[in-house]
Amino acid sequence: xxxFPLAAALLSAFLSPGLAQVAEIPGSQFExxxxxxxxxxxxxxxxxxxxxxxxxxAGQVLxxxxxxNDTLSILMSQPDVTFQPGQKFELWVMMETGLPAIGNxxxxxxxxxxxxxxxxxxxxxxxxxxxxxxMLGMGIDDGFDVDGIGAALVQAQDCLARQSGAGGARVLxxxxxxxxxxxxxxxxxxxxxxxxxxxxKPQP
Numbered sequence: 001x002x003x004f005p006l007a008a009a010l011l012s013a014f015l016s017p018g019l020a021q022v023a024e025i026p027g028s029q030f031e032x033x034x035x036x037x038x039x040x041x042x043x044x045x046x047x048x049x050x051x052x053x054x055x056x057x058a059g060q061v062l063x064x065x066x067x068x069n070d071t072l073s074i075l076m077s078q079p080d081v082t083f084q085p086g087q088k089f090e091l092w093v094m095m096e097t098g099l100p101a102i103g104n105x106x107x108x109x110x111x112x113x114x115x116x117x118x119x120x121x122x123x124x125x126x127x128x129x130x131x132x133x134x135m136l137g138m139g140i141d142d143g144f145d146v147d148g149i150g151a152a153l154v155q156a157q158d159c160l161a162r163q164s165g166a167g168g169a170r171v172l173x174x175x176x177x178x179x180x181x182x183x184x185x186x187x188x189x190x191x192x193x194x195x196x197x198x199x200x201k202p203q204p
Contacts, residue, residue, distance in 0.1 A: 022040050022041055022042060022043060022048065023040065023041050023045075024038050024039070024040055025038065025039040025040065025041060025047070025163065028050070028159055028162075028163065030052075030155045030156075030159065032052070032148055032151040032152040032154075032155055033147070033148035033151065033152070034054050034147075034148060035052050035053065035054045035148055035149070035151075035152035036052065036053060036054075037050065037051055037052035037053065037152060037155060037156050037159065038050070038051065038159070039051075039159050039160075039163045047068070047163045047164060048067075049065045049066060049067050049068075049160075050065070050066045050156050050157075050159035050160045050163060051063060051064060051065045051066070051156065052064050052152040052153065052155065052156045054146075054148075054152075056144065058078075058079075059078065059079040060076060060077065060078045060079075060140065060142070060144070061076065061077045061112075062074075062075075062076055062133070062144060062146070063075045063076070063077075063112065063114075064127075064152075064153070064156065066120055066156050066157065066159075066160045067160075068160065068163075068164040070118065070119060070120050071116050071117065071118055071119075071120070072116070072117050072119075072120045072123040072124070073114060073115070073116040073117075074093065074114045074115055074116075074117075074127075074135070075108060075112040075113065075114035076112070076113065076114055076135055076138075076140050077111045077112045077113075077140075078139075078140045081138075081139045081140055082110050082111075083107030083108075083109070083110055083111070083112070083113045083138070084107060084110075085107055085108065085109050085110060086106065086107060087106065087107040087113070088104060088105070088106055089104075089105045089106075089107075089113070089137050089138050090102065090103075090104065090105070090137050091103060091104070091105030091114070091115050091135060091136070091137040091138060092134075092135070092136040092137055093115060093133070093134075093135050094133075094134050094136070095126070095127070095129045095130030095131075095132060095133060095134075096130045096131065096132045096143075097129055097130045098126075098129055098130070100136075101117070101126060103115055103117075105135075105137060105138055107138075113138045113140075114135070114138075115135075120157070120160075124153050124157065127146070127149055127153065128149065128150050128153070130146075131145060131146060131147055132144065132145060132146065133146045133149075
């Protein structure tokens with residue numbers, strides 16, 4: 001596995017045209033195996049979200065954002081897939097066990113598309129139910145090895161609890177339910193990086 005310098009990835013993201021002026025919160029960065037994460041402010045300097053992400057050898061990026069309004073977004077990008085911002089699609093999100101979660105996905109920009117769920121804890125439980133993640137319906141139809149996602153999500157939830165105040169995000173007693181990405185002020189394209197590149201593996 002080849003390491004990717006996080007600083008270089010973040011610098012590249014900040015130099016991209018059209019992005020809101022968001023900033024990573026100092027001291028919020030974390031690593032969990034091949035996963036990295038941290039917290040970002042919005043364009044007014046207020047806390048916006050915590051995230052964790054991982055990059056794959058073929059260039060795909062899986063990005064998961066946790067928001068203080070108790071929503072969790074799962075986004076993917078792939079070098080040979082281009083979206084129309086705001087493009088809608090029916091999205092099937094599944095692990096190798098259990099039933100798929102079917103809902104309405106959306107492209108956030110030309111590179112990233114995905115889905116947002118209500119209920120962080122229920123969504124985390126769903127993501128922890130297997131080792132392979134597949135998102136069908138937006139042209140990125142591989143199965144992805146998400147080994148280590150459990151530890152990464154624990155740190156992302158801890159990040160959210162610290163950044164959003166005592167008690168962290170409110171957790172709803174519900175299963176994941178699809179909705180459009182939250183229109184939070186300053187919500188921008190994911191700031192991503194990785195300390196490693198796990199192989200993309202087919203769904204068993």
